Amino acid sequence: MIKIEDNVSIVLLSIALVFNLMYAFMHIFDPFAVLFLDGISQSFNGEMTADLDAMVSNVGWFFMIFAIGILMTLIVPKEESAVFLRLMVIATFITSIRMIAYYMDGQLVDPAPMVLSILGFIGFSIVLRRLGLNKGTTL
Amino acid sequence: MFKTDDRVTQICLFLAGLIFMMYAGLMAFNTGFFIERYPTFDNDATNRYFIVWFGLNNIMFLSGIYYMGYKGLNRGFFVFTVPAQVLTVVWIIMAQMRTGGDNYTGLILVILSVALLMIARLRMNEPFSYVKADVAWGTSDSVARAALYGSLALQLVILVGYFMQPNGLMENNPNLEVTEAGSHFALGLTFLNVSVLIALLYQLRTGFNGVLITMGLVWHIMFISIVMVNVATSQGLDNGDPLLALAITLGFIFSATAFFRLQKSF
Numbered sequence: 337m338i339k340i341e342d343n344v345s346i347v348l349l350s351i352a353l354v355f356n357l358m359y360a361f362m363h364i365f366d367p368f369a370v371l372f373l374d375g376i377s378q379s380f381n382g383e384m385t386a387d388l389d390a391m392v393s394n395v396g397w398f399f400m401i402f403a404i405g406i407l408m409t410l411i412v413p414k415e416e417s418a419v420f421l422r423l424m425v426i427a428t429f430i431t432s433i434r435m436i437a438y439y440m441d442g443q444l445v446d447p448a449p450m451v452l453s454i455l456g457f458i459g460f461s462i463v464l465r466r467l468g469l470n471k472g473t474t475l
Numbered sequence: 476m477f478k479t480d481d482r483v484t485q486i487c488l489f490l491a492g493l494i495f496m497m498y499a500g501l502m503a504f505n506t507g508f509f510i511e512r513y514p515t516f517d518n519d520a521t522n523r524y525f526i527v528w529f530g531l532n533n534i535m536f537l538s539g540i541y542y543m544g545y546k547g548l549n550r551g552f553f554v555f556t557v558p559a560q561v562l563t564v565v566w567i568i569m570a571q572m573r574t575g576g577d578n579y580t581g582l583i584l585v586i587l588s589v590a591l592l593m594i595a596r597l598r599m600n601e602p603f604s605y606v607k608a609d610v611a612w613g614t615s616d617s618v619a620r621a622a623l624y625g626s627l628a629l630q631l632v633i634l635v636g637y638f639m640q641p642n643g644l645m646e647n648n649p650n651l652e653v654t655e656a657g658s659h660f661a662l663g664l665t666f667l668n669v670s671v672l673i674a675l676l677y678q679l680r681t682g683f684n685g686v687l688i689t690m691g692l693v694w695h696i697m698f699i700s701i702v703m704v705n706v707a708t709s710q711g712l713d714n715g716d717p718l719l720a721l722a723i724t725l726g727f728i729f730s731a732t733a734f735f736r737l738q739k740s741f
Contacts, residue, residue: 350731365527448707
């Protein structure tokens with residue numbers, strides 16, 4: 337069923353799948369979203385307005401979409417996932433930079449999102465490299 | 476699609492998938508709207524908890540349809556889903572009789588899904604006799620077999636646990652209250668537990684089955700994610716149901732082990 341032959345990549349992608357799903361549920365479901373925002377942010381006052389709820393849910397659905405993308409990556413030949421994996425490396429890199437800036441700025445109380453986004457960037461870079469899909473290898 | 480040219484089968488499974496998708500969307504992600512449609516439901520934490528759970532179960536059913544869409548029709552899917560949906564019909568009728576509710580949409584749609592699944596199964600042209608595999612679970616991989624035996628034992632423990640403490644899911648969770656509706660939801664989950672046992676016994680006899688193992692893993696990945704969310708947001712392990720978290724974690728380990736050890740064969 338799984339078309340990728342590199343076991344390390346399978347493990348890393350599987351972990352990424354679970355964490356993306358976890359963050360998806362955390363943002364989509366209201367009670368979790370309130371507790372999450374309360375835990376990581378200094379400025380959140382505990383009140384979930386309709387606008388904030390919609391925006392946070394959207395973030396959750398993006399995580400869900402990424403989880404589906406990772407699942408698809410596992411079950412198709414690696415060449416078909418090249419663009420998606422490159423996108424994930426860039427996306428996690430940008431997210432890492434933003435999270436580091438937020439944390440240094442003091443807006444982010446809990447370092448977990450920053451650490452996870454950095455680990456995500458490292459993980460996807462390793463997968464891209466191990467599958468031989470980095471640009472210099474394939475072009 | 477489904478590796479068959481039979482349009483009737485394709486349409487039946489497409490419509491069954493639509494029903495699963497609709498209930499997955501409504502129950503898991505638009506719980507408030509779902510509760511509004513049933514005046515006999517209170518909009519309380521216990522009901523919302525169980526309705527989301529049932530919605531996620533529908534995602535698992537849907538994943539089986541997607542799997543067969545790519546990989547072809549598989550008897551194992553029907554061995555699990557037909558009993559699960561028939562038991563759901565019984566469960567809904569029991570709920571209607573208890574509450575006197577007059578919204579029959581769910582009942583009609585679940586009966587329709589049973590009919591669609593049975594038509595698809597009948598048109599598969601595959602026998603209803605299930606030949607015994609050479610070895611238990613159809614594999615000589617001892618790790619995978621241990622994981623599958625572990626799953627079977629876990630499901631048996633959960634079933635026995637229900638009869639010993641029918642309201643355990645609510646009593647063990649500080650965020651929930653024991654209500655009449657909650658007790659009925661717990662019964663519905665036990666019906667699903669029985670269907671899972673049927674699916675596991677089927678695999679014990681006829682050999683492991685790709686669609687069933689994949690559906691099991693889909694369910695466990697969703698629920699282990701929610702366990703992790705609970706741990707992360709409550710900043711500890713004492714704000715939920717530790718027994719349920721343990722059961723989900725063990726189930727995830729068994730399910731993932733079986734999947735990764737056997738996935739090359741399906």
